Amino acid sequence: MATIAPATEGLTTADGVSLKVSLARANARSRRRALLLVLPLLAFLTVTFVLPILDMLYRGIENSVVPETFTRTTAVIGQWDPDTAELPPESIYEAMVGDLKEAYASKSLGSAARRLNYDLPGVSSLFRKSGRRANRIEEGPYKDALLKIDKAWGEPAIWRLLHRESGAYTASYFLAAVDMRYDEQGDVAPQPEYRQIYLRLFGRTLMLSVVITVLCLLLGYPVAYLLATLPLRTSNLLMVMVLLPFWTSLLVRTTSWIALLQTQGVINDLLVLVGIVSDDGRLQMMHNQVGTIVAMTHILLPFMILPLYSVMKTIPPSYMRAARSLGANPLTAFVRVYLPNTVAGIGAGSILVFILAIGYYITPALVGGQSGTLISNFIADHISTTLNWGLAAALGVLLLGIVLALYFLYDKIVGIDNMKLG
C-alpha cells in the first residue's frame, strides 16, 4: 500500500537525511560556533571584571570577622533576649573573657574591634583595654571581673550590638551608606544630624552631574548644529577641534585647567594684568565646585557633541526650509521642527555625560577641593585612608545601582548596538 508523504518530508539531502533535520543541525552548529567565539571573552570578563564587582557586593554585607573572633560568645549569645533590660547571664560573660584572651593573643582583636566601632563609636577602645587585661582573669565570677575592667560591660547596648552582629552578614554598612543606624534599642533610625553626610553627598553628586550635563548640552548643541550643517570639508576640519580633546589624556586636560584656574594661574594673571581684579583679590576658581564644574564640562563636552552630531546629520535641511515656506518664523521652525527631531541625540548625549559625570574621580580629586568632591572620592577615601572597606563597598553598590538604571534607560532609548565611537 503506497502512501504519499508530504512534500517537505520527502526532500532529503544527498546523504539521505531529511532536509528539515539537516537544516536544524546546520543552524545548531552555527549557533554553537557563534557561542564558541564569544565564550573566551565572556570567561575573561567573568574573572577580571564580573567577579570583582560581585566581590564588592559581598564585602558590603560581609561580617565574618565578628563571629570568627568571638567564636564562643556568638555561639551562646542567642540564649540572651536583647529586648529585656537585664544583663546577659554569667555563661556569656565567661565566653567573652575566653574570646578576649584568645583574640588578644592571636592579635585578631584589633580588626574585630574596629569593625564593631563602626556601629557603636567608642567600643574599639573598650575591647582593646579589656583584651589587654583579660589575661589576668583566672577564674569567675567573670561578670564582676569584666565590670571591674570597665563599667561599660554593664551596659546592655554593647551586648545588643554583639547579639545583632553575631551573624556572618550585616546590614549596617548599607544602613550607614544611607545615613541610617541601629539605635540603642536596636531599631533602624536616622543618624544624628552631624553624622549625616552620605545622602547629602549623593545629592551633591547628582546635582553637580545635572549641572555639568546641562552645561554640556547648552555648549554642545550649537557646535553640533554648526558641524552638521556646514559643508563636509569645513566641518571635518572643525571636527578635529572636538576630537583632539576627546583623544587627549584626561590628566593632561586636568593639568591644563589647574594651570588656568589656580590663584597664581593664567586666568587670574590675565585679569590682574587687565585690571579687572586687584592682585590681592585674585579669584578662587579651584579647589571648589567651580573648578569641578568647569573642568568636567570641558572633559565631557565631546561625549555630548558626538551623539548630537550623528543625529543632526540625519535631519534633511529641507525640513527647515519647508517649515519656513509654510510661514513659520525661524524660532518657531527650530522649536517645532528641528528640536523634536534631535530629541534622541539629546537623550543619548545627556545620559552618557550624566553616567560618566556621576562616577568621576580623578578630576574632582585634583581640582575639587572640599566642596567639589563627589561620591567617588569618598569611596576611594574609605578604601585607602579610613580602611572601612565595607562602607566603601556599600556606597559603591548604591552608585552602581544608579548607573545601571541609567544604562538600562540608555539601552531602551538608544540601544547599545547603536553606540558609536569617534
Add this chain to the structure above:
Amino acid sequence: MALPLHASPLERVWYYTFRGICAAIFAFLIGPIFVILPLSFNAEPYFTFTPEMLSFDPAGYSLRWYEDFWTDINWRLAVKNSIIIAVASTLLSTSLGTLAALGLSQSNMPFRSSMMALLISPMIVPLIISAAGMYFFYSRIGLASTHLGVILAHAALGTPFVVITVTATLVGFDRSLIRAAHNLGANATTTFFKVIVPLILPGVISGALFAFITSFDEVVVVLFVGSVEQRTIPWAMFSGIREQISPTILAVATLLVLLSVMLLTTLELLRRRSERLRGMSPG
C-alpha cells in the same frame, strides 16, 4: 549653512552672533590644551606665563623640564611600565574582542542583546567601582600589585571599545564573500585570514587604538590595583600634581598631546580607507 541673499537684518545679526558663540565654544574646547604647550618651555618653575615669556625674551624659555623628564629615573620607569602594560593589554583585549564581535554579528546568536550589554558594561560601570572591586578581588587571588593584575584589568576595560568598533565594521560586511571563499575551495582558516581579516582590519585597528589609549591614559585602576612598582605615566602625573607640582608634568602633558594628535591622524586615515573599501565616498 550659508547666509541666504534674502536674509533679513535680524537674521544677519543672528547668523554672525551664532558663529561667534560657536567660535567661543571651540576656543573653550581647544584652548586649554594649547595653553600648556608654551608653558612647558617655561624657564621658571611656575605654572603660568612669566613676564619674560610674555615679552618673548629667549631667556624666559628653556628645555629644562624636558631634560628633567628625560633624565629622571622615575619618569623613565613610568614610560616603560606604561608601554608594557598598554601593549600587553591591547593585544589581549583586541584578540578576545575581535573574536567575540565575530560571534556576536552572526545572525543566529542566542541572547544577543543581553550578551552585548554584559560585554559593554566595563565601559559603563564607573571606574572607581571597577577599581574598588578589582582591588578587593585581585588581593584575594594574589594579582594585586603585579604587572599581570594591571594588564588583565586594563584588558577588561579595553574590550568594549574593540567589540563596538569591530561590530560596527561587520555591519557592512558582505557575508556572501565568505560563501564565495568556501565555494572556491578555501577552508575556514584560509577564509578567516585571507578574506575576513583584511576586510575588518580598519575596525580592528581602530578598536586596538581605543584599547591602547584606554590603558595608556588610565589612572584609577592603576592607583588601586597597582603599586609603586607598576607606576605608569598617568600615575606619576596624578601623584605629581598632588604632591610637588613641577612643570615637568607640563612637558609630559605636551608630549602626550603630540601622541594624541598622531593617534587621531591614524584613525582618520583608517576611517577614509574603510569607507573607500566599502565603496562609500571619502568624507
